Amino acid sequence: MTNTDQQRTMSIPSFAIGIAGGTGAGKTTVARTVADTVGEAVTRIPIDNYYEDLSHLDRAERADVNYDHPDAFEWDLLREHLESLLMGQPIEMPQYDFERHTRTDDSVRVEPTDVIVLEGILALHDDEIRELLDLRVYVMTDADVRILRRIERDVVERGRELEGVIDQYLETVKPMHERFVEPTKKDADVIIPEGANRMAVDLLVEKVQAELGGEHGDAVDTPRERARAERDE
Numbered sequence: 001m002t003n004t005d006q007q008r009t010m011s012i013p014s015f016a017i018g019i020a021g022g023t024g025a026g027k028t029t030v031a032r033t034v035a036d037t038v039g040e041a042v043t044r045i046p047i048d049n050y051y052e053d054l055s056h057l058d059r060a061e062r063a064d065v066n067y068d069h070p071d072a073f074e075w076d077l078l079r080e081h082l083e084s085l086l087m088g089q090p091i092e093m094p095q096y097d098f099e100r101h102t103r104t105d106d107s108v109r110v111e112p113t114d115v116i117v118l119e120g121i122l123a124l125h126d127d128e129i130r131e132l133l134d135l136r137v138y139v140m141t142d143a144d145v146r147i148l149r150r151i152e153r154d155v156v157e158r159g160r161e162l163e164g165v166i167d168q169y170l171e172t173v174k175p176m177h178e179r180f181v182e183p184t185k186k187d188a189d190v191i192i193p194e195g196a197n198r199m200a201v202d203l204l205v206e207k208v209q210a211e212l213g214g215e216h217g218d219a220v221d222t223p224r225e226r227a228r229a230e231r232d233e
């Protein structure tokens, strides 16, 4: 890290939130509602955008990939981008096309903001990423509610066949949830029941506003700031 980087790092009063939870739990809604309510510029990073680029496979092969396994994601790139944003540098965020199961050719330039919300089933999975987060949230919604929402989204909004959605749920979504997603609940600071409930969102928003309203730099006492201070010593 150069001196300038370091100064920038110290002066950016950023606050990074990770929002994990099963498919259909309401993560995106929580993330959007927080972003819309907090009154600060918020950068949302959907981890779906960091699925590995599988454009070298054909469509049938891509449909066979297990998208609920951690190996489906490009963790190095996500780590790199999160670090850049936290250091006050812009990123070129990849974009993902769910219909074609592939990364699109266009990326989107994302400018650093005071609040960063990382959202996805595995937002709390990676050790290094977890360390970069100031607040770790797990959205816990019953599996029956989640599968109903998933069916609605995939069949109604994404035009998939009901049978395929059910098969995928039983073959990969459910077992991977139990193996990789659910266990990250124990790494959360806060567990939110039933997705975007009003009180939970209000509390998150208040927390973000309090953190950003106070003194910043090394005075901010969050896990990430503490890790950063230890690293810099």
Ligand code: UZR
Residues within 6 Å of the ligand: 022, 023, 024, 027, 028, 048, 051, 066, 067, 068, 097, 098, 100, 101, 102, 120, 121, 168, 172, 173
């Ligand atoms: P959320 N997913 C797809 O269905 N197709 C893709 O090309 C890429 C991902 C699904 C993924 C996971 N799994 O359950 C879900 N499958 O997107 C995560 N199978 O997104 O958290 O919004 O439900």
Ligand code: MG
Residues within 6 Å of the ligand: 024, 027, 028, 029
């Ligand atoms: Mg979502």
